[in-house]
Amino acid sequence: MLNNKEWFTECYTNFGVGFGLQIKSKLHEEKSPFQSIAIYETTNFGNLMTIDDIVMLTSRDNFFYHEMMSHPVLFTHPNPKNVVIIGGGDCGTLKEVLKHPVTSVTQIDIDERVTRLAEIYFPELCTSNHDARANLLFLDGIRWMQEAKTGSVDVIIVDSTDPIGPAEGLFNRAFYEQCHRVLAADGILVQQSESPLIHQTLLRDMRMAMKDAQFSDLFTLPFPQPVYPSGWWSATMAAKKPLLSKFRRDDNLLKSLETKYYQFGLHEGALTPIPFLQEILK
Amino acid sequence: MLNNKEWFTECYTNFGVGFGLQIKSKLHEEKSPFQSIAIYETTNFGNLMTIDDIVMLTSRDNFFYHEMMSHPVLFTHPNPKNVVIIGGGDCGTLKEVLKHPVTSVTQIDIDERVTRLAEIYFPELCTSNHDARANLLFLDGIRWMQEAKTGSVDVIIVDSTDPIGPAEGLFNRAFYEQCHRVLAADGILVQQSESPLIHQTLLRDMRMAMKDAQFSDLFTLPFPQPVYPSGWWSATMAAKKPLLSKFRRDDNLLKSLETKYYQFGLHEGALTPIPFLQEILK
Numbered sequence: 001m002l003n004n005k006e007w008f009t010e011c012y013t014n015f016g017v018g019f020g021l022q023i024k025s026k027l028h029e030e031k032s033p034f035q036s037i038a039i040y041e042t043t044n045f046g047n048l049m050t051i052d053d054i055v056m057l058t059s060r061d062n063f064f065y066h067e068m069m070s071h072p073v074l075f076t077h078p079n080p081k082n083v084v085i086i087g088g089g090d091c092g093t094l095k096e097v098l099k100h101p102v103t104s105v106t107q108i109d110i111d112e113r114v115t116r117l118a119e120i121y122f123p124e125l126c127t128s129n130h131d132a133r134a135n136l137l138f139l140d141g142i143r144w145m146q147e148a149k150t151g152s153v154d155v156i157i158v159d160s161t162d163p164i165g166p167a168e169g170l171f172n173r174a175f176y177e178q179c180h181r182v183l184a185a186d187g188i189l190v191q192q193s194e195s196p197l198i199h200q201t202l203l204r205d206m207r208m209a210m211k212d213a214q215f216s217d218l219f220t221l222p223f224p225q226p227v228y229p230s231g232w233w234s235a236t237m238a239a240k241k242p243l244l245s246k247f248r249r250d251d252n253l254l255k256s257l258e259t260k261y262y263q264f265g266l267h268e269g270a271l272t273p274i275p276f277l278q279e280i281l282k
Numbered sequence: 283m284l285n286n287k288e289w290f291t292e293c294y295t296n297f298g299v300g301f302g303l304q305i306k307s308k309l310h311e312e313k314s315p316f317q318s319i320a321i322y323e324t325t326n327f328g329n330l331m332t333i334d335d336i337v338m339l340t341s342r343d344n345f346f347y348h349e350m351m352s353h354p355v356l357f358t359h360p361n362p363k364n365v366v367i368i369g370g371g372d373c374g375t376l377k378e379v380l381k382h383p384v385t386s387v388t389q390i391d392i393d394e395r396v397t398r399l400a401e402i403y404f405p406e407l408c409t410s411n412h413d414a415r416a417n418l419l420f421l422d423g424i425r426w427m428q429e430a431k432t433g434s435v436d437v438i439i440v441d442s443t444d445p446i447g448p449a450e451g452l453f454n455r456a457f458y459e460q461c462h463r464v465l466a467a468d469g470i471l472v473q474q475s476e477s478p479l480i481h482q483t484l485l486r487d488m489r490m491a492m493k494d495a496q497f498s499d500l501f502t503l504p505f506p507q508p509v510y511p512s513g514w515w516s517a518t519m520a521a522k523k524p525l526l527s528k529f530r531r532d533d534n535l536l537k538s539l540e541t542k543y544y545q546f547g548l549h550e551g552a553l554t555p556i557p558f559l560q561e562i563l564k
Contacts, residue, residue, distance in 0.1 A: 007293075007300060011302070016303060016327060017304070018289060019300070020293070021300075022293075022295065044299070226479055230506075231512060232508060260556075260557050261558065266551040267551070271547060273545070274542075274543055274545060
């Protein structure tokens, strides 16, 4: 595994771990106004998208992330109708959300190029982009949230890159306060919250900022994500009132969703905290 | 991340993925009669043991594996008393097993050097090695099983290296038939069964061989293991009769076990199959 043409390699020197995917060829590379985007064909993981040389997704294993960013929160909210996705440019989360009987999904990604490239290199994630309920905007999600109507949204999904670069402003109290304002009384925010093993400080800071922004109920749900640092990732839900310790586990909808990873058992199981995480997240 | 002194790097070219740990120094290196063993000090994961240049364990994250190889099966068996561990030379599984009220644990690892090095570099895993119930043997586990008394064991834990080299003979029907014979009527075999994402063929073959050896009930339990390929690993249980769909979830013992990862919720949750795995393991 070398920094040569045969491997795309990512080194998290702060955490002392590295990860690589063997590649057949580089399919595309460009500098958008916001970031560098590259697409590779890998030997075993289908296509790979990187942003600023960080792995975003592969064809083979993105389903873990996209399902866990959408179904747990949508089965937790009593009746989600209006959903907002901040980020999510590859449209994989959007596709999962649209499997639910929502009335509108507004996706706000700052970089239209991510979506245009996903349409070409990850077409299977973009099959719902023209659903009548979907509204794809290419704007600054932070500003959009500042201008959004109070109490107008049921579920906010923050499907962003790491908290460096464009996404940095999505991981602080000011942003969470806007989300809290924009959510209806039983609204829920869910955000990708990095690795529960190697990003514990970030995870704790995020949760603290969510509490400071008056979210009273928090729930961090870990899941496998082989191409992300440590192979173990998480989504953190935040609600204005106690909603997160149960979900609509009798909803027959799941049977028709055709999920690959998500099932009610693992959602139920995650409601019992993992001992070492409970310590850390206290 | 380079093949140089700063990183220990493992490339699974068959699967197109690589993994690396940043190292401070190599603490030890030797060729035992069976394999090459090395110990490194890593920057963020404590000590690392490799065998034939494959990651075996690190101080930081071995608890996932050792807990999931021991507690699920021991809480599934109605009353485990006599336990056998094949492999397990680092003694981490032994330590977890001895947290249960078992009467004897016989550990059979072919390579005594693994245990002697674990005593030096992973002392926290070896604190129960002198427990009166523990019997550490350094023999060929395959032969030991052939010679063991019929119906004499409650739980067999196969905590081995990958099915190449010394461990190859632990992944086939002939070995499983011996395990089946040695287990009591309500006995359970559990074996590490590689990555549910990238070793699906192996996992399916293992399960097939277990069925061929007359194990009628099988249950594959996935869990995170950041330093193994894909960061997602599994243990597969095999029983002679239907035992694996429930466990002693009211047992107060768990409260006193001080597990870091294992809890009853995730065990319960795993009893509902993950959709894409159900397809594969059919």
